[in-house]
Amino acid sequence: MAETNTSPDWVTLRSDFRILDQRVHGKPLIYFDNAATSQKPKSVIDALVHYYESDNANVHRGIHELSNRSTMGFEGARKRVARFLNAASTHEIVFTRGTTEAINLVANTWGVANIKEGDAILLTEMEHHSNLVPWQMLAARVGAVLRFVPVTGDDGLLDLSELDRLLDGAKLFAFTHISNTLGTVNPAKALCERAKAAGVVTLVDAAQSAGHYPVDVQEIGCDFLAFSGHKICGPTGIGALYGREVLLEAMPPWQGGGEMISSVDYEKSRWNTIPHKFEAGTPDISGPIGLAAAMDYLDAIGRENIFRHDQALAEYAYQRLAELPRHRLFGPAKGRAGLVSFLLDDAHAHDLVTLADGEGLALRGGHHCNQPLMKKLGVKSTARASFYFYNTTEEIDRMIDILQKIQEFFSRGS
Amino acid sequence: MDLEELYQTVVLDHSRKPRNFGQLSDATVSVSGDNPMCGDEITLQMKLGDRVEAVAFSGSGCSICMASASLMTMKVKGKTIAEAEALLGHFQEMATSETAIEPDPSLGDLALLAGVRKFP
Numbered sequence: 001m002a003e004t005n006t007s008p009d010w011v012t013l014r015s016d017f018r019i020l021d022q023r024v025h026g027k028p029l030i031y032f033d034n035a036a037t038s039q040k041p042k043s044v045i046d047a048l049v050h051y052y053e054s055d056n057a058n059v060h061r062g063i064h065e066l067s068n069r070s071t072m073g074f075e076g077a078r079k080r081v082a083r084f085l086n087a088a089s090t091h092e093i094v095f096t097r098g099t100t101e102a103i104n105l106v107a108n109t110w111g112v113a114n115i116k117e118g119d120a121i122l123l124t125e126m127e128h129h130s131n132l133v134p135w136q137m138l139a140a141r142v143g144a145v146l147r148f149v150p151v152t153g154d155d156g157l158l159d160l161s162e163l164d165r166l167l168d169g170a171k172l173f174a175f176t177h178i179s180n181t182l183g184t185v186n187p188a189k190a191l192c193e194r195a196k197a198a199g200v201v202t203l204v205d206a207a208q209s210a211g212h213y214p215v216d217v218q219e220i221g222c223d224f225l226a227f228s229g230h231k232i233c234g235p236t237g238i239g240a241l242y243g244r245e246v247l248l249e250a251m252p253p254w255q256g257g258g259e260m261i262s263s264v265d266y267e268k269s270r271w272n273t274i275p276h277k278f279e280a281g282t283p284d285i286s287g288p289i290g291l292a293a294a295m296d297y298l299d300a301i302g303r304e305n306i307f308r309h310d311q312a313l314a315e316y317a318y319q320r321l322a323e324l325p326r327h328r329l330f331g332p333a334k335g336r337a338g339l340v341s342f343l344l345d346d347a348h349a350h351d352l353v354t355l356a357d358g359e360g361l362a363l364r365g366g367h368h369c370n371q372p373l374m375k376k377l378g379v380k381s382t383a384r385a386s387f388y389f390y391n392t393t394e395e396i397d398r399m400i401d402i403l404q405k406i407q408e409f410f411s412r413g414s
Numbered sequence: 415m416d417l418e419e420l421y422q423t424v425v426l427d428h429s430r431k432p433r434n435f436g437q438l439s440d441a442t443v444s445v446s447g448d449n450p451m452c453g454d455e456i457t458l459q460m461k462l463g464d465r466v467e468a469v470a471f472s473g474s475g476c477s478i479c480m481a482s483a484s485l486m487t488m489k490v491k492g493k494t495i496a497e498a499e500a501l502l503g504h505f506q507e508m509a510t511s512e513t514a515i516e517p518d519p520s521l522g523d524l525a526l527l528a529g530v531r532k533f534p
Contacts, residue, residue: 347477348453348474348475348476348477349452349453349476350452350453350454350475350476350479351421351476351477351478354476354533355421365452366450366451366452366453367450367451367453371450374453379453380453380454380455380474381452381453409421410426410477412426
């Protein structure tokens, strides 16, 4: 990343997010729900406004000036995504509504064409429902079986001791790069190398990593990678699938309609080239344009810098939470991504998050779309604080003060 | 403040020491419900004759969930089914109303949960 700034001015960057400068229930907002969605800087909001005020028209079909501008913006955004992921070719980027739709696309096209009765699909026990349910649906449809790489326990690491046996006979290995519940950073490159050696196709769920960690698809060596724009400072409703060109070329289309065809007769049609083959109908145009602005913004800061900053916040939060009485912390103590899941004995996670909201502190409480993992860990829900580069250690100190008050509230008179 | 209105002493007391908590050996009906968004899981058992002869619940949930189950079991015990259904109607009206309404007097301590309508 050539644009990387060596020491970002985090305070100035925070001022690009006006939404953070407000009071909630009379208290200064502390936004610690970034794993659910990030806030958007002014440059992204401005890009959306500029598009609708100056350039809006449909893409790929107009001969007029505004349509050309829209097409340039839309296809320019595809080039920007390819550069963000270091894809070998721009054709390898398919726009989707987000990570979930990208994974469903692979399951419904590559999966249906390649996974047969009795084949195995390998996942891990820490997958988000979005990288579990599409494979359950595919397995039920074609008669395939699901296998899972185990999670070690509360420390939240993958137990790779049986990986070779699990890969044997599998057609696909789909895994999360960073766990949205545990904060674990999985060794994506090593996992893809081992899968490749076993002849297994790989899909990386990069929803939690794309905007928080340097993600290079050629370095990782994956076949597919999916991410969402809204978690990386971009708009909601836009994301992308990366797929290796040779795989995308061989895949059948998914949805039919305009854009995805090259010629149509009453009886049959011929498909457009990749990636357009997978993009039926008028696409989200402002979304990719906003996403490209977000990528410019993140790369000016540098994703290595962002990861170091988020990781320092998470390790500080982990250490401060461990000072609270009667706590339970999930995920690795060291080397974690920028989030911490926890429980405090005195308060159910839902009560804790409700009372924290009253203090202006936005946390997430629940199963984090990880119900099977919650069952495995023997809990119904956890509270989660997830950070981004605009968060500060002072906010974590205030969170700890708030949590102490909540613990006192619930232990009073018991 | 809204939260203090909701998390009152009676509610906290019922959530820590839920009444009628456990299983019935002679239940005639048993129903389970869950809210995976918050991780609530409750099983309610009743022995029904002309009236609710016995009632118990088990499971886990947030303090509001536990307290409301506990208060509800106390309230319906000994009631006819028609009376229990009337209580249910009054409670639902209070808890889901878009504006604050005067809780029906029959709800007793259950009226303490009126604040939940602000937390959809």
